[in-house]
Amino acid sequence: MTAPLDLRSDTVTRPTAAMRRAMAEAEVGDDVLQDDPTTKRFEAAVAERLGKERALFFPSGTMANQAALWVLGAPGTEVYVDAEAHIVHSEVAATAALCGMQVRPVKPVGLVMRAADLEAFVRTPSADAPEASVVCVENTHNGAGGVVSSLDELRAIRTVADRLGLPVHLDGARLWNAAARSGTALEAFAATADTVMVSFSKGLGAPIGACLAGSAEAIRRARIARKRFGGGMRQSGVITAAAHHALEHHLARIADDHAAARQLASVVDGVAGARVVPPDTNIVMIDLPAPRAAEVQARALALGVRIGVWTASRVRAVTHLDAPADRVAEAAPRIAQAIEATFAG
Numbered sequence: 591m592t593a594p595l596d597l598r599s600d601t602v603t604r605p606t607a608a609m610r611r612a613m614a615e616a617e618v619g620d621d622v623l624q625d626d627p628t629t630k631r632f633e634a635a636v637a638e639r640l641g642k643e644r645a646l647f648f649p650s651g652t653m654a655n656q657a658a659l660w661v662l663g664a665p666g667t668e669v670y671v672d673a674e675a676h677i678v679h680s681e682v683a684a685t686a687a688l689c690g691m692q693v694r695p696v697k698p699v700g701l702v703m704r705a706a707d708l709e710a711f712v713r714t715p716s717a718d719a720p721e722a723s724v725v726c727v728e729n730t731h732n733g734a735g736g737v738v739s740s741l742d743e744l745r746a747i748r749t750v751a752d753r754l755g756l757p758v759h760l761d762g763a764r765l766w767n768a769a770a771r772s773g774t775a776l777e778a779f780a781a782t783a784d785t786v787m788v789s790f791s792k793g794l795g796a797p798i799g800a801c802l803a804g805s806a807e808a809i810r811r812a813r814i815a816r817k818r819f820g821g822g823m824r825q826s827g828v829i830t831a832a833a834h835h836a837l838e839h840h841l842a843r844i845a846d847d848h849a850a851a852r853q854l855a856s857v858v859d860g861v862a863g864a865r866v867v868p869p870d871t872n873i874v875m876i877d878l879p880a881p882r883a884a885e886v887q888a889r890a891l892a893l894g895v896r897i898g899v900w901t902a903s904r905v906r907a908v909t910h911l912d913a914p915a916d917r918v919a920e921a922a923p924r925i926a927q928a929i930e931a932t933f934a935g
Contacts, residue, residue: 600910616831628827641777644809657815665690667723674733705746736873794836857922889928
């Protein structure tokens with residue numbers, strides 16, 4: 591029996607045979623002592639691609655994001671960030687718990703925060719109001735359905751941040767997707783921020799890990815934060831070898847996931863009143879006519895497709911390395927069938 595096609599996230603991928611070989615053959619040392627040669631080569635390669643002085647490997651994107659806020663911000667201040675950002679909803683209040691900062695959720699007029707939205711939420715200085723210390727942007731934007739923020743818009747946000755005297759952190763967990771979709775160089779996107787996080791366990795298909803890139807001083811302090819948060823690793827080359835393999839061999843195919851997502855969206859949109867957020871990249875958000883997402887999920891699984899519940903009235907499907915286009919094409923009408931069956935009559 592064929593296993594269900596798992597479209598809950600692009601984090602469900604498993605290492606390829608070539609990636610496993612790279613892991614098994616990795617030259618390793620003690621990374622806490624900065625002696626792991628595989629990790630050092632990988633971090634240098636990431637920094638070069640992003641046009642930054644240094645990069646540092648982290649077990650997760652959440653830890654890297656929080657390390658960036660710890661480095662750039664200050665306790666007792668707040669972070670201007672899109673109201674639907676990953677940092678707000680999916681990092682278990684780490685900004686407060688680990689950094690002593692609160693988020694200032696910026697509600698965008700459109701799908702994602704723009705410079706005008708940020709300006710509208712800037713607080714009037716007051717003895718009673720908290721000061722801000724960081725602006726954070728997310729590209730692509732997960733909660734909005736993998737939406738890409740353009741280079742021009744990120745530059746405009748940077749202009750506002752500069753006027754306010756605030757550093758910028760870019761949560762670029764899926765920056766690879768943003769670059770592939772827009773044709774904008776990774777280095778150009780990264781130049782709009784003081785620090786940038788990129789993940790390897792999503793679109794690139796590595797089993798674990800993210801990097802934070804920035805100036806040499808920012809990364810020196812990020813290493814302190816990583817240790818403090820419990821992220822110091824010993825023979826980390828075993829896992830950075832997988833991430834490096836992903837960067838070298840899987841980046842070029844990422845547009846295939848975008849094409850598969852568009853095909854899926856075209857089949858599902860409009861079925862039984864469901865509406866799809868037109869996918870920019872590899873995330874397909876499906877808004878249902880009533881809050882019955884769990885039922886749709888269960889019916890889809892019975893038909894051989896795993897999808898995620900985002901809210902009570904929204905389900906999500908994400909295309910990825912382990913979901914070939916032909917299988918996504920087979921899965922799309924099954925998801926449509928699940929929606930139709932849920933809302934029939």
